Amino acid sequence: MAGISKGGIFQEKISPFLKNKMELLRKEYGEDSEEFNALYLQYKKTDIENVPEAENNRRHWEADVNDSETIIHGLERLYNQSLVIEPTMICAAHCRYCLRANYEIFTLSEEELLNIAKYCGKEEFHENLSEVLITGGDPLIVPKRLRYLIESIIEHAPNIRRIRIGTRLPLQDPNRIDNDVFEIFRRNKDKVRFEIATQINHSVEFFPETIEKFSLIRDLGVTIYSQNVILKGINDNINALINLYKKMRELGIEAHYLFHSVPMRGMHHFRTTVQKGLDLIKELTNSGAISGRVKPTYALMTDIGKIILYDGVINTKNDKNQILLKSSYKYEDRIKYNPNWKIPNTAFVDNNGYLSVWYLDGEE
């Protein structure tokens, strides 16, 4: 969830905590082990990222919000019922497959956050807008500014009843999950429902410090769920996925999406085929290997939003290794709540007003 530096290069950034954990895994399991590589490959910058491949997108969607009077920095709206707010693009560590690797790095001021809170509470949104996703960047990395944003939303946007916070900080630098973070939930849980959206891709990431911080957050009444991604060489085998979801079940972390790796520049080497993801999700969820309470939903993050591969969604595949997906998103709905939205080149509106989109497959 990080952004690029101003030099245009997605810098390597590994927190001291993760560096220490990598070293411990290297010593315990060896450099060729799944355990070590499950962590190392997620964060280590390699030259493979720079090899030209078919994946050329620099952003996975364009949904910036333009108010009638001002462009509101750090705000996106792709779905009707929720807004995405990015108070900072800083993360404790840079995941090499980050969807927002190509975003500019910025941190919003308190004044800008107040404007966003007021925007969320506009009269015209009261009927449909009830939820915000605060992501970035990692919002928990700036807990006081996050608290300011949340308390401003509570004051100025009473229509917002659920606040989701996207974070990997408990995995990347759990020491920074401290009283300033807990206080955000403790002070405000009577006003809004909090949910933590994290991402855990391998069971090796459940360090004792991580487990402790997730547990303390959950004790404050915060729902924690994880939306994970299938990454080649890290978790694209059934045992890794079973272990991951069993551990999540044990720790009370709910499963959300299991994503196919998004076609973006620099991610080619992480991407399996869509079919491999389908095979894995079938074996994971239809075999009795994991509890029904922790079964994820396999999803593709396309240029028009998330698409679940139900029957009839996959339409055809062309000679450019692209799959045509038929969605149930309606163009007229999309521009109703974000008039700024433009149909991407990969998508079109069918005769019934629904959006279809081409999605680049991965390779074996």
Place this chain on the structure above:
Amino acid sequence: MYRIKNLEIYASEIAEFLNQELSGENFIVKNPASINNIKENSLLFIENEKFNIEKIAVNNVLVISKLSFKHKNNVSLIISKNPKLDFLRILNEFFIENDIYKISDSAKIDSRAKIDRNVSIGENVVIGADVIIKNNTQILNNVVINGSVEIGSNCIIKDNSTIGGIGYDFETDENGLPYYYPHIGKIIIEDNVWIGSNTSIESASLDNTIIHKHVKIDDLVQIGCNCIINKSSMITAGVIVSRNVLIGENCWIAPNATIIEDIKIGDNVTVGAGSVVLNDLENDSVYVGNPAYLLKTKK
């Protein structure tokens, strides 16, 4: 109260938080430091243009400075228009842990008082029936708030202060005895006001006492009834403000100054330490002495 956090943070993160560029190596910063006691892996700010960067003898020092300089290998740089302010922003966001809000068991709060969300109330605090306190305000220990008082959001009322105590006001009767004038006015304290320890804000007589937004009042200050203190003024330690005084915006009243009753002080006025103000003061001016006289104008 505030505590320092045990934190390791990349210098680049500090630059990114400030929306500035980092010049030099991207090392780990572990603590804030002053220029008088520079430590390894520390963050400091420099305002003194004559400070010699070559004197920094330890490794991995991140400097926030107004001026660029040719940095050595052991020093990295973030350029800032206001180094001290940016340093404080970093200090607050990353290195300082605040107390958790709570309402102490020993506090005596009248059930009719209206206490908003996330108000901290310290030990032995007394809060009367006709008191309103808004979001996120911190009332520290042994504070007494009585009478008709409204306190805004994000205020800090430090230990042992009294707000709205019975006013000191007497009329001499036919027998030459003091006859008490009961004060029934309201004290309005707006958002982001700071009130120091052992400070007293007397209850208003019939009209209101108003402390406007962002006013900062130091320890041991007396504010008499029916005073109005306008936005962002600073009243420092030991100042006596008598009744019915109006202080303008952005004023600085230095320690131990005394302002007698019914005085009007304009905007952007500085009153020197120990001054005794007997007459109205004009905008944009500096006054000192006893009685206070015009030392200079600011424009």
